[in-house]
Ligand code: SF4
């Protein structure tokens with residue numbers, strides 16, 4: 001099973017290219033900006049002190065799916081979630097439930113969560129993140 | 137195109153949003169749009185430190201669509217020169233303003249009490265800034281606000297340090313700790329408006345007109361940025377790579393330009409800094425290059441052994457020149473301490489260095505005395521300079537009050553104009569390369585080396601006539617109006633050619649040919665010149681410090697006659713244009 005993983009967090013320069021890439025991930029409707037981005041690099045009070053890149057780590061028992069009242073988030077086989085946008089109420093229970101703060105609120109109030117497609121990994125210029133086979 | 141302009145009025149604590157497709161379709165964004173907004177909103181006669189002054193922040197149509205469109209243009213009336221103020225900065229400012237939905241932000245009026253502003257999508261919050269006012273360290277201000285405001289990772293935080301509050305005419309606005317709206321005193325304009333900081337965050341999306349084409353063009357530009365040679369210089373040593381070559385060319389202003397070669401250049405070169413001090417590199421938002429070079433400075437506690445402060449300090453060529461060679465500082469730790477001090481107060485490094493270099497020479501010559509400076513200033517002596525920087529902020533004597541108004545002003549009061557290195561009121565950048573550089577400082581709309589890159593022309597072409605030099609400078613500056621309207625990083629100018637720009641516009645649903653772009657560049661140049669003249673610019677009032685003609689440059693000793701001829705020609709060209 002392929003997953004987006006952090007390879008070496010100390011190399012992150014805070015460019016945000018991963019974040020902008022995620023918004024472009026759907027070939028049929030790429031977006032410009034960060035509204036639908038499901039990955040967020042943040043600094044430890046300045047990138048000179050280091051970084052954290054926040055995205056879904058594909059939990060086996062995803063708490064977000066457990067609290068979703070509408071069935072918009074469902075556990076995926078092998079970890080992580082499937083997000084059915086049309087069912088999403090925009091209640092943000094999932095946002096609260098995620099320990100990593102890895103569920104983001106879009107401009108329209110619905111959510112963005114990483115689907116482990118790997119698109120962003122190709123745009124990290126410094127090898128911080130990678131798309132790799134991992135054991136389920 | 138993103139066409140929303142947010143207009144904030146600090147007089148009444150109100151705001152409104154105007155949609156201006158007319159402006160953005162005609163002038164793209166950035167500089168092009170900022171010039172027009174200045175015209176619409178500011179009385180050209182305004183005192184730069186009065187509520188009548190206006191600040192415009194403008195982003196361009198390529199933000200956040202493409203990489204390297206990472207800059208924001210700030211425009212205002214400069215309290216340093218009394219004329220057009222324009223300063224560009226990176227950090228996260230451009231992408232955050234775009235994410236909040238705006239093409240530009242206009243700030244008018246002045247608050248009665250200190251405030252800071254938070255722009256959050258469609259809302260503007262006027263926050264009580266009284267507790268933050270009086271904190272001189274812009275780094276601390278940044279940390280406090282970071283604790284209080286959400287938006288980690290996507291917000292921008294522009295703020296002033298103590299220098300802006302004290303209206304030092306060359307104080308800057310710092311964004312994301314290491315990038316600056318550095319030149320021409322935007323910090324003092326913030327200070328005069330009692331505005332400590334401006335935070336912007338949002339999460340807006342935009343859709344390309346042609347989805348497939350958009351991803352293709354994006355990839356093309358991205359690949360160029362990471363693979364081509366077009367940006368190599370910035371990939372490696374950063375702008376600090378210039379120290380050794382310029383020194384070898386006899387073009388590195390040293391000790392208030394008494395010389396143009398520094399015997400300790402090696403010690404403070406990009407190579408040495410990279411080898412001994414470089415601790416990390418970071419990037420502006422949406423830039424794969426990460427040209428922000430951070431040096432590690434390890435300073436022992438004074439009284440306790442085996443305790444160290446470890447400070448990260450961003451360095452660039454301009455700072456190495458102004459706080460290094462210009463002050464005769466040839467020790468890296470000393471240089472970094474000076475950069476850090478300037479950063480703390482939110483001062484412009486170039487202006488500060490030039491002011492201190494002039495003060496040192498004025499003291500040497502006895503034009504001023506130690507009762508004025510309160511501390512002995514001597515080239516190469518870091519302790520004196522560190523104190524003097526504190527004094528520029530504190531202004532304990534009349535002398536420092538004057539020095540805080542810029543080197544031209546101080547020389548007006550005390551004498552020593554011949555060696556007060558400023559052009560059009562703006563302290564000189566670090567290139568004593570020859571005629572093109574001097575003419576660039578004089579005729580550039582911001583009196584900045586980046587206006588028309590005279591320093592680069594000097595290195596490329598040696599035998600130009602006065603007329604050819606001016607023609608080339610105008611051509612370069614006109615084209616740069618396009619880059620600063622998009623707004624792409626000037627370091628990416630090798631990538632964003634007219635053809636690439638034209639192609640990149642297509643999937644965004646806007647069409648403009650390479651030739652039309654060049655023509656538009658000339659129009660923006662003309663519009664800016666008009667604005668500058670409305671603000672009171674008069675070519676006949678320009679003066680040139682004698683020192684420029686005394687110290688041989690890369691082109692040897694410069695002749696006044698050449699410069700005069702060139703200026704006459706420039707005047708004629710400008711008249712024709714307007
Ligand atoms: S793997 Fe796909 S969904 Fe996850 S952050 Fe990267 S681009 Fe976004």
Ligand code: SF4
Nearest residue numbers: 012013015016018124
């Ligand atoms: S693209 Fe890579 S270096 Fe840039 S912010 Fe994302 S993880 Fe960090």
